[in-house]
Amino acid sequence: MKEKLTALQNEALEQVEQAQSLADVEKVRVAYLGKKGPITEVLRGMGKLAPEERPVVGELANKVRESIADAIETEKRILEEAALNEQLKTETIDVTLPGRPVQVGGPHLLTQLIEEIEDLFIGMGFEVREGPEVETDYYNFEALNIPKDHPARDMQDSFYITEELLMRTHTSPVQARTMGEYQGSKPVKMICPGKVYRRDSDDATHSHQFTQVEGLYVDKNVRMSDLKGVLNQFAKQFFGPEREIRLRPSFFPFTEPSVEMDISCKVCQGNGCSVCKQTGWIEILGGGMVHPKVLEMAGYDPEVYSGFAFGMGPDRIAMLKYGVDDIRHFYTNDRRFLEQYHEA
């Protein structure tokens, strides 16, 4: 009986060792330790043994069963671990694969230019103000000395939302709003950049949407020479110290006198070329001394206060500065165009 048990044990252990899979191990378990297995059979047949032999055989049978069970458990763990390792190996992420590139955008060329202009004027003590793009007729026209029947309205035909609400045609209403807010209580020194709208037919030099930067300085004793000084400083810093400026008389309803400012042509150094239409000068902005009526409407006493205002078009400046031949490039969002001006 003892030899039979020992032989069973050896046989079982050998089979466990040879098992290739968890299924094989399970087969061995069922075969040797199952209810119909040989060991159970031995234990069942104990009754036929002599009484003194029963505990000895019983003990041995239990030991054999335990050692087979242990071997099965160990083998199971080994096989499970191997299976896990195999799974980890096949499911490994290959970190050497190149990633999908992230599309990184950048500020629009006009935004970059406007920020550059802002920096220059902040350096001269101006504050940056913003206002709504949907504006009232009052702030867009009336407060700027352009009553309903004024011919200047023809030059600024707009998109009306109601009789009294429109897409602003310039950023000047922000000046009127700021002066109205201060009510003559303190000086105003501000620039207002932003998008403006006009009912224009789009072509190479016209767009129904474009940008403006306007400036306003109202204080006691502000003179025409201050306007010239500020604009000269701006032109030299922005376009280069070698550029000359000149002021020509002009007309705007909200300034008196009014001027237009030209800078000397960079391409021909003032000698005349196709860029400057043979004049040697390129028009950059308009401005003038704030009309007394505009000051009065905003609560500033024109006998005490005076001021200057100016306005420029970043679109036009960008076209000149970067040689862009069509204003529509700024608004059609062709990335081949826009990407050329991304800052590194």
Ligand SMILES: [Zn+2]
């Ligand atoms: Zn020129």
